[in-house]
Amino acid sequence: MVLDSKVPEGPLADKWDNHKFDVKLVNPANKRKFKVLVVGTGLAGASAAATLGELGYEVEAFTFHDSPRRAHSIAAQGGINGAKNYRNDGDSVYRLFYDTIKGGDYRGREANTYRLAQVSVDIIDQMAAQGVPFAREYGGLLANRSFGGAQVSRTFYARGQTGQQLLLGAYQQMMGQVNAGKVKLHTRMEMLDLVTKDGEAVGIVCRNLLTGEITSHSGHAVVLATGGYGNVYYLSTNAMACNVTAAWRAHRKGAHFANPCYTQIHPTCIPAADEFQSKLTLMSESLRNDGRIWVPRDPDERRAAADIPEADRYYYLEEKYPAFGNLVPRDVASRNAKTVVDQGLGVGPLKNGVYLDFAAAIERDGLDKVWERYSNLMEMYERITGEDPRETPMRIYPAIHYTMGGLWVDYNLMTSIPSLYACGEANFSDHGANRLGASALMQGLADGYFVLPYTIGDSLAGKLGTDPVSTDDPVFQQAEQDVRDRTQTFMSINGTRSPDYFHRELGKLVWNYIGMERDKNGLEKAISEIRALREEFWKDLRVLGNADTLNSSLEKAGRVADFFELAELMARDALDREESCGGHFRSESQTEGGEALRNDDDFAHVSAWAWNDENTPQTKHAEELIFENVELTQRSYK
Amino acid sequence: MSANTLNLTLQIWRQEGPNAAGRFETHEARNIPDDASFLEMLDVVNEGLIQEGKVPIEFPHDCREGICGTCGVMINGRAHGQERGTATCQLHMRKFSDGDTIAIEPWRAAAFPVVKDLVVDRSPLDAVIEAGGFITAPTGTAADANETPIPKEAADSAMDAAACIGCGACVAACPNSAGQLFTSAKLWHLNSLPQGQPERFKRTEAMVETMEQFFGSCTNHGECSEACPKEISLDFIAYMNRDYIKSKRVNRKLAGQR
Amino acid sequence: MAAPTVQRSAANPIRKKRKELPFPLNLYQTAVGKKWVMAVTGLIILGFVLFHMLGNLKLYLGAVEHNGEAVWDIDLYGEFLRELLVPLFPRTYLLWLLRFGLIGAFGLHIHSAYTLTRMNQASGSRYQSKQDWLAANFASRTMRVTGIIVALYLVFHLADLTWGWSFISPEWERGEVYNNLGHSLSRWWVGLIYIVANIALSVHIFHGAWSMFQSLGLNNPRWNSARRLVAGGLAGAILIGNLSFPIAILSGMIEPGDPEVSISEG
Structure with missing residues (x-):
């Protein structure tokens, strides 16, 4: 099977506009004749359901939570990128695109990533109009910060709860459509299978989690916005219920699964405290701006952290990477932590963490300044561990946080099963092999608000005059x-x-x-x-x-x-x-x-795996990645 | 850090389904590390039950980092337990002592029927939002985000209200099972922003009246705010009351003396 | 699969929204509106209670010379109230107007309390374990009890000193405020009723006056902290003033008698 990414022709900057012109439109009067099933009501699902409802489609939205507002998009702390260049610091759509492609280690699809950067601007406008209380300057204009080592300040945020506020915005917009009768919401319904007919997605089968009732739902198109699969690691920063089932069921019905090995590790999480630990808690990476990371040089060190003299401390990041020090990228910081812990240098009762020490910052800037910057994180840390980071260094360890892989989709976000779409973390498309900070929220909303609602028309238009397949089929x-x-x-x-x-x-x-x-x-x-x-x-x-x-x-x-x-x-x-x-x-x-x-010679491609059967391993299909606009370079942080 | 462990006696509410009669069941929780969270303690109890061939306890939980609002039980008569400003998932066992007896009950309110054991149905909160807890701004219609400056203080105040995680602890803690703190927080989040002004009074009227179909009335005890894991202020209830009375007048005018 | 145990997806309201009455009656159809009415009527009653107490302080002024006659000062005050705005209104007309206003306020206050209590009882579900109150205080949790005590006391008080029902106050005579008060409260059991009832009244005001600010939406960070003080101050002042009367009479500091004698002895 040939994987057709359907990336439009033309210069990078014009592809999306040209494509929007080329996709088939559905007449406003006909939109109500199409039913779209949206599975998952996080950022991507809720924004897609709301927008499709506004456009006039009949939408049915499914969530296994008791309320759409519980989706794990809610837990994102840091912020959302938008190439607004409000800071006048040289940001642009092209720079966001470039940073994303480079950050993804040149394993993303150029056209998708560029489109993501393009619509990022509209997302900020849309969310502000929805009443998201973004942080503001005293002049009343939006505040920004630099995030995850970016050279420009393009991250919009709402305290440490950006994900929650954006999710509430999208959820509320969707509830408005529920109120208007355009979206039918099913809560506590878990999708347990995708239904296909003649190779095309026609509906889903769900289990009502309260009653155990198994029901079928059919539509002209099915949209999966069911998140990532980080919980395969058991201990991750994902919520307990996050899972791969919806995407996996689709995979088993013929949707290719792309790049499953691309998983992101977040370096600053609180290490597990005991064998019963059920999940890991992420702390914002901003902690690394002022904290120094070290472990004792002696694996048998018994002294308390504060009593260990400088000479016996191993500031491994500062020693190995003098230029970037503690601010090396996520994966580098994570891998080095693993290396020292594997060498037996770990700290804490289970010797499974490294120190993140604020003593130097407190000495330099004063306790008040440091507390002002990090109080919410330090309070959270203290609540969970019972230790005061002002007195003893924090203990941190990397944890699984996000998965870049997912269902393979083309430029229209359609999977390899016609009429089945995937958005948000559930698809593989925009981040390549690594995701930049503050880009997950951006991608979920981009897909749901500004991409899918246009591209879905392309497949629906051809179905005018047909009814959804009967659930008695x-x-x-x-x-x-x-x-x-x-x-x-x-x-x-x-x-x-x-x-x-x-x-x-x-x-x-x-x-x-x-x-x-x-x-x-x-x-x-x-x-x-x-x-x-x-x-x-x-x-x-x-x-x-x-x-x-x-x-x-x-x-x-x-x-x-x-x-x-x-x-x-x-x-x-x-x-x-x-x-x-x-x-x-x-x-x-x-x-x-x-x-x-x-x-790059052998692996500048997307690996999309096609299901065979229970006993035959999946077959790999490669989608070659063509880079016309960026030059592939080797990262170096020395 | 400490490697202390606790032995606890739990009085846990068990109920097969919405219409079944419930009862307290006593369970021993043995060797619980004090680093564990309250919910991890329940995980351990459940593992034990499964080993014994007994049906595990259903309890609400998801993100376990205090933001999704799924979790929430009454712990010794307090919603989310004794720690102020802390959701159940962020309550840790080091706050308890060895030998403690802990009573664990589901949220109780007529609008929150028990689904099973400690899990209740909180969909009325969604019904309140559906009635008007949104700003009608269809995708694509938005003007540039900086076109409407919002004073920092106003944005901060909206954010204070928007911090609500929708867990329902306010209803659970209220002697009247009132939904005022939740509804007023949602209202102030939108009503205090310039974007929320056109629908302000329509929203207020609709959400308050929907709230009253499910919940009790406010007697200004203040239990809700004490129980709230986000420490949402009672002030928002006053703002809501003010806006609601005003809405009756304003909406009549907007509609041309109906 | 097996039959579902519960059929739901959308929540079922526990009460239906009733057909809306015309403005402003529709305000009284919702709990928030009722609380607003309760606050407004509470404010009216609070004003009455405060002035009633202040007026009663005249008890301590004893007897005075008036138009060449010795009279109890408080009896004069009583007459003044009956003569309010005379001759614009005929005698006692304005007093009755105020009384009707008060009766209406009491009626609405009690009716809203009753209907809201019913609503709250229908909304709640009792915990089986002991609930641990954090913010609710004695006053807020006993509003219904103190309210009922005050209402019963009100009837007693009217029968005792306004209507002068003979089986309660056999020595009652119209217009003799000082002596009626003196005779009635000098009985220990009547004094006790007054003391208990006025404590209940002040406890009621302590929560009610604070609650009023919230129900009316009177909230401003600049003076929010003063609201508790205002409520406490009002409750305290009314408590001290109102308790002083039975105590003064029971202790014999104030005795019924002839104002003439009081002046000549004074």
Whole structure:
């Protein structure tokens, strides 16, 4: 199968405008004749549902939460990029595009990334109009900050709760459409299968999480906005319920899964405190602006941090990277933390963290200044760990945070299944192998507000005069039966272990072998160990309770089952990609200085994996990445 | 940091479904590290229950970093437990002592029926938003974001209100099960911004009247604000009351003396 | 699958919205509007209570010479109230106007309290474990109790000193404010009723006056901190003033009698 990215012809800056002119339009009077199913109501899903509703389509939105406002977009702290150049500091659409492509280590699609930068400007306008209380200057104009090492101040923010405020904006806009009768909202409904007919997406099958009822829903198009798969690691900064099931079910029905090995690690998270830890908490990277990162030189160090003299401290980032010091990019900071912890130099009761020390900053600027800058983060840290960062250094360790891989989509955000679209973190498209800070919110909203609502018309226009496939159609009946059978299987295995147990064990495998650093041996081992654990899962799973009430073990079982299959594909993809790029670091492929070494000759492509069947590994299709506007360079932070 | 562990006795509300009779069940939580969060303590109890072949306890949770608003139970008679300005997921076991008995109950309000065990249905909060908790600005119509300057103080005040995470603790803590703090925070977020002015009074009237279909009335106890994990101020309730009375007059005028 | 245990997706209101009455009656149809009415009527009653207390302080002025006669000062005050705005109005007309206003305020205050209580009872669900109050104080939690005590006391007080029901106050005579008060309150059980009821009244005012600011939307960061003080100050002043009367009479500091004698002895 040939992957057609459908990237329009013409100069980079004109592609999107030309394309908007070229896509087929649906007459306003006809829009109400089309039904679109939107699965997931985070930033991408809610903004898409709201906008499609405003345009006049009949929209049905599905969320497995009790309210759309709970989606994990809400947890993003830092901000959202927008190439407004309000600071007059040389920002432009082109610079944001360039930074994003370069930050993604040249593994993103130029045209998509440029479009993202273009519409970023409109997103800020739209969200301000929605009443998002962005931070303001005293003059009443929007405030900006520089984020994640960017050379310009283009990040808009709302205290430390930008994600929450943007989600509320999109959610409220969608609720306005619910009120107007244009969007029908289904809460506590989890999509458990995609239904296709003659190779085209025609609907979904859902389980009502409160009643266990299995229902079918059909539409002219299905939009998946179901987020990323970071929870495959068990311990991640994702919410507990985040999962890959919707995307994975679509993958099994024929949607290609692209670049699953691209996962992003965030360097400043609070390390796990005990074996029962259920998730990791992220702290804004801005902490690295003033904190110094170190570990004791002696693995057997017993003294308290403050009592360790300078000579016995190993400021490994400052020593290795004198130019950037503690501000090296996320992946570099993360990998180095892993290296020292692996050497036994870790700190804390489980020796699983490194110090982030504010003593020098406090001495230099005074406690008040430092507290003013970081009080909310320091309070959060104290609440979680019980330690006061003003007195003893913080302990930090990297954690999984975002996944750049996802369902393969073309320029229209359509997956390889016609009429099935993917937006937000669920697709793979805009970030390449690594995502810039403050770009996740931007991409979710770009897809939902300004891309999908135009491009979806292209496939809908051809369906004028057709009704959605009836849910009585055998394809729906079969899909419903499959879901029921699968649910029944989970309930009847009657083994000894909970879904959480398997998830935790799987997470350890994925973290150890497909984490910050990967190598051939490890990945091969990962594949066999994941398979063995998966077999055990299907034999030894224990799900108690009933299938016709709220049953989180049952929900979890289905999600973990899909994580097993995804984990194996991640390993396979990581094994196949014999280079290091962005969030994917193969220890075989590094420069003398230990930096990620790309192999542009062989791997300047998107790996899109096509499902075969249960017993045959996926087949890889490569979409060549063509760079007409940027020159591929090697990163260096020495 | 400490590697202390706690042994606790939990009185947990168990209820099969919305229409089933509920009861307290006693569970022992053994060897809980004091670094664990309250919800992780429940995870441990659940693991134990599954090992014993007993149905685990359903409890609401998701992000576990205090922002999504999914979690929330009554802990020893206080919504989200004894820590001020802290959601249940951010409450840590070091705040308890070895040997403590902890009573855990779901939110209770007529509008929040119990779904199962500690999980309740909070969809009335969405109904209040649906009634008018938005600014009608269809995608694509927005003017440049800097075209409407907003004084920093006004933006900050809107942000104070917008910090609400919609957990429902205000309703749960209120002796009248009133939804005033939630509704007023949502209202002030939008009503205080220039963008929210055209629909200000229409929104106020609609949201208040929808709220009253589900919740009780405010007797100004202030329990809501005490329970709020974001410490939303009671002031917003006063603003809402003011705007609501005004809305009856203004909306009549806007509609030309209906 | 098995039959669902609960059918829902959209929430079901626990009460329906009623058909809207014309302005301004529609204000009274919602709880926020009722609270507003409760606050306004509470303010009216509070004003009455305050002036009632201030007027009663005349008790301490004892007897005075008036038109060549010795009279109790407070009896004069009573007559003054009956003669308010005479001759613009006929005698007692304005007093009755004020009384009607007060009766209306009391009626609305009590009706709104009753309907809101019913609404709150229908909205809540009791916790099985002990609820731990953080902000609600004794005053706010006992508003209904103190309100009922005050309402019952009001009836007693009117029967005792305004209507002069003989089985309550056999020695009552119209217009003899000082002596009626003196005779009635010198009985220990009547004094006790007054003391208990006035404590309840002040407790009611302590929360009510603060709550009034919120219900009316009177909120401004510049003077918000003063609202508690105002409420506490009002409650305290009314408590001290009103308690002083039964105490003064029970202790014999004030005794009923002939104003003539009081002046000649004075």
